[in-house]
Amino acid sequence: MTTFAIVEIIGQPLYYYIWQNVYPQPFESVWLRSICVLFSIPMLFERQLSRHRNMEQWLAIYWLFILLFQLPFFFVLMTLLNHLSSVWALSTMAALMLLVILVFDWLMTLILSISGALLAWAVFVALGGGFEVQGDIPLPVLVSIYLFGLVAGSAFNYKSELVAQEKLAAITDAVGTMAHELRTPLLGIRSGARGLNTYLPILIEGYELARQHSLPVRPIRQAHFQQIQSVLNRIHTESEYTSAVLDMLLVNSSRAAIDRSTFESVSIADCVTTALDRYPFHSARERDWIERAGGPDFLFHGSKLLMVHVLFNLLKNALYHLASNNGGRIVIWTSRSASGIHQLHFQDTGPGIRPEALPRIFERFYSGMPRGQGTGIGLAFVRLVIDSFGGYIRCDSVLGEYTEFIMSFPEIADDGYD
Structure with missing residues (x-):
């Protein structure tokens, strides 16, 4: 978003100067370009705005509005107001290809493109709606070219999206299977650690009694006794932590909602x-x-x-x-x-x-x-x-x-x- 805003803030006044002075076009509007710049300014602070509660949803909506206004609406309207000049016809094609790249979702791309074009046509008609074609390509031909570009680009995006979804599904299935397979041995480790924790004091007591009665048992240093106990505690703690990680894997791989009934x-x-x-x-x-x-x-x-x-x-x-x-x-x-x-x-x-x-x-x-x-x-x-x-x-x-x-x-x- 921020990069797009920077491009708009720099590009709008730059191309206004080019189309007004270097390569003059039939129509230019400093006001329309100024509105585009003003709409882009909030996107410079996307990172700061996203820190506020519930702002991500509004930023996403604003981002779609910016794309609709500054790509299909602006470029189609300027193409119509410039009598389908070759410069603006090519510019509109470039804008639509940029929209395909930025949105990536094929359905949203088509919705934004068609909505922006229809809105631009409505504004053009409201402003008078008359023009003489100055370009070499008639309006129906331009529309067919634009539609081909949109449909082809959206189709490639749709295929890429399907491949990405299939990869993610394969990963989540593998992760879920792995988590399920690891839970059984982990439960065995936890159960064994609990059993050792229960019966280890009895074994230690028996060892100490044997030492007191001078029975032939190998001596064990007191520090080693403490290490045994700490190792058991560590096994129990690590197994609980690993169990939590497996639970997270299962929740994320299955996309299951968290049960709120016990909250x-x-x-x-x-x-x-x-x-x-x-x-x-x-x-x-x-x-x-x-x-x-x-x-x-x-x-x-x-x-x-x-x-x-x-x-x-x-x-x-x-x-x-x-x-x-x-x-x-x-x-x-x-x-x-x-x-x-x-x-x-x-x-x-x-x-x-x-x-x-x-x-x-x-x-x-x-x-x-x-x-x-x-x-x-x-x-x-x-x-x-x-x-x-x-x-x-x-x-x-x-x-x-x-x-x-x-x-x-x-x-x-x-x-x-x-």
């Missing part, structure tokens, strides 16, 4: 505490990177388990990037807006996210990590969960400075934490 009022502070207590940090140094900056506790309507998994995902991503950046800080805090919207902030001082990658981070199977180090399901799952809570998540990032996720939750009745 209840949950404390955000309790979720943060549980996530920090249960997350399998690789070292005490990693744990020291995290700071809870406070803020008011609040209730939201959702699931504690899902919210903890959301925080697990954010922690995993942040810790990975901090480790690659030789450390940093992760700050977690809450706030409340004047309109009663509760927010949870999760900020890290890692390397940040590239501006061109920022709009895609919540897409399924998109990963900004090196190949093999990211699944592309974590943030998609995060967004799915927050949406199921009736909330909204956005990401702010400055390359080389920080990345911040802001999760907004609607106010619920009887919030006793304010």
Whole structure:
């Protein structure tokens, strides 16, 4: 959007000068071109506008309006007002091809093109509707050429879209199958770890009794006893985390909606505490990177388990990037807006996210990590969960400075934490 806006803001006055002075055309309108420039200016701030709640939907609608007005409507109207001159006939063809490239969806391309052309014809008729053809190509021939270009371009786009959908379907099927196959051995590992956790103290007690009675048993150092217990705890923690990852894979691969029937009022502070207590940090140094900056506790309507998994995902991503950046800080805090919207902030001082990658981070199977180090399901799952809570998540990032996720939750009745 931003690139298109820059092209429009520069191109409109430039071509006004060219068609007015260098290669004069029968008709030019500084007012119509000025309107195109004014409509393009908000698109320069697309990134900032998309940070606000519910703005993405309005930006998408505005983007379609911009495309309709500045490509088919503007160019068809100028072609008619310039008596089908060759310059404007070719310009309109170029504009329609650009529309095919930008929209990619074949049906939307046809709708925008036909709607813009009909609207331009209606305005032309309202302005008088008379002209003498100055180009070499009659209007019916031009229309047939334009339709051929649109249909052919849309057909190629439709084929590309089908191929992309088939690839995604194959990936999701493979991921779903893999997740199902891994759940059975994982359940066995978790069950075995629980069994060892239950009977290990009995074995240790028997060993100690044998040592006390001078029975012939091999000595085991006390430090090794502690390591055995910590390893069991780690197996249990890692298996739970892996189980959560598999659940995310299954949800994303099946595109299933999250079951809201078990949702209840949950404390955000309790979720943060549980996530920090249960997350399998690789070292005490990693744990020291995290700071809870406070803020008011609040209730939201959702699931504690899902919210903890959301925080697990954010922690995993942040810790990975901090480790690659030789450390940093992760700050977690809450706030409340004047309109009663509760927010949870999760900020890290890692390397940040590239501006061109920022709009895609919540897409399924998109990963900004090196190949093999990211699944592309974590943030998609995060967004799915927050949406199921009736909330909204956005990401702010400055390359080389920080990345911040802001999760907004609607106010619920009887919030006793304010």
